[in-house]
Amino acid sequence: MTVIIPYDDVENGVCVSFGRAPYFLAYDTETGCRSQSPNPAAQEQGGAGLKAAQCVADLGARALITFRCGENAAEVLAAAGVEIYKAPEADVDRCLQAFAEGKLEKLTKFHAGFHGIR
Amino acid sequence: MKIAVLSGKGGAGKTMVAVNLAAAAKRAVYIDCDVEEPNGRLFWKPAEVRRTQVGVAVPEFDPALCTGCRRCVDFCRFNALVYIRETPRVFPEVCHSCGGCALVCPNGAVREKSRPIGVLEQGRSGDVTVITGELSPGEASGVPLIREALRADTGSSLTVIDCPPGSACPVMESAEAADYCILVAEPTAFGLHNVKMVHELAVILGKPCGVIINKQEKAYEPLELFCRENGLEILARIGYDAEFARLIARGEILYHADRRAAALFDGVLKRAGGGRE
Structure with missing residues (x-):
């Protein structure tokens, strides 16, 4: 199965934002292969979460590991059958390790959007 | 003529000014574009009210x-x-x-x-047509409703547009149709900051404007200077007045209830160029 992590190349870790993460890291749990693709929503004026969620669904993901996620994106991901897990820390390797061991908790709180406010 | 009443903040006195200006004109159309909290109708108490749903x-x-x-x-x-x-x-x-x-x-x-997304209300209060936009709670944008409210203008010698506070999209939409803008300001540092914002918008929209200083106890020099430097006529200064406050709190229209107020708003209307027909 494919697991997606929003990835910040500057911080070299899980991006604090889902919708505006510069990259999505795709990890294949069967093959152990990792690939990185740019997030098409990163620079959008609005609706970034929706577009990012569409991208994650299109990548064939079954799981997403993220710090946070907006309500709209969560709705799209739920419809697409993508489980959302809470990233326990910024280290990608350790996140994937925890996921493999079944130690990650589901993300249950979704924000209503930041809309330019940080 | 169409006059828009603006302010960078809420509670400066936009509705009080807009309502009394329309009252001074006798025959007028009053449009409440402050669709998130329309309260002009509390003064007008319009009759023959028709309500129509507005959608996007x-x-x-x-x-x-x-x-x-x-x-x-x-x-x-x-x-x-x-x-x-x-x-x-x-x-x-x-x-x-x-x-x-x-x-x-x-x-x-x-x-x-x-x-x-909301309701458009049209009614009459004497010779004033009262149009109110009422946005449903939770809606993100009042602009489409404001557009409908302005479109409902039945045409008169004077239309007064009571704008929402601030200087963002809904205000732009409301003021764009106006020939003249009245900026309601408070004589404080905060009030000056707010009047600068709406003045900047009025300039971008190419509207001539004048200022009403409300709640003035003594002149606030930086605001006076700003008006002078930008060639803004001060149309009126309204001080704290116990009788005005009492009448407003009772939902009465100052123009109808108080002679001093009537003289004041007759003067404003004349200076703003919206004399009687």
Whole structure:
């Protein structure tokens, strides 16, 4: 199965934002292969979460590991059958390790959007 | 003539000024564009009220005609559309009603339907036509409703547009139709900051404007200076007045209830160029 992590190349870790993460890291749990693709929503004026969620669904993901996620994106991901897990820390390797061991908790709180406010 | 009443902040006195200006004109149209909290009607107590629902267009998809080409999804610059599990889907609160999705669909699978966002209320109070936009709670944008309220203007020698506070899109939409802008300011540092914002907007829109200083106990020199430097006529200064406060709190129109107020707003109307017909 494919697991997606929003990835910040500057911080070299899980991006604090889902919708505006510069990259999505795709990890294949069967093959152990990792690939990185740019997030098409990163620079959008609005609706970034929706577009990012569409991208994650299109990548064939079954799981997403993220710090946070907006309500709209969560709705799209739920419809697409993508489980959302809470990233326990910024280290990608350790996140994937925890996921493999079944130690990650589901993300249950979704924000209503930041809309330019940080 | 159309006069818009603006202020950078709430509670400066926009509605009080707008209502009394329309009262001074005797025959007028008063349009409450402060659709998130319209309160001019508390003074007018309009009769013969008609209420009509106002909606915005949102797309609706015909699954039988949709082939999943995703042109609509790719076209939407607001990202209001997604295509998940072979089903197109709209997020109505993200949609800007541009109609683009229906245009780009090669199969005619997108139709537009109306989503209600508020109510337009039209009534009469003596010789004043009272138009009120009332946005439903939770709606993100009042602009479409403001547009409808302005369109409902029945035409008179004077139309007074009571704007929402601030200087963002809803205010722009409200003031754009005006020939003249009245900026209601408070004589404080905060009031000056706010009047600068709305003045900047009025300048961008190319509207002549004047200032009413409300709640003035003594002149606030930086505001006086700002008005002088920008050639802004001070149309009136309104001090704290126990009788005015009492009448307003009772929902009465100052112009009708107090001679001093009547003289004051006759003067404002004349200076703003909106004399009687």
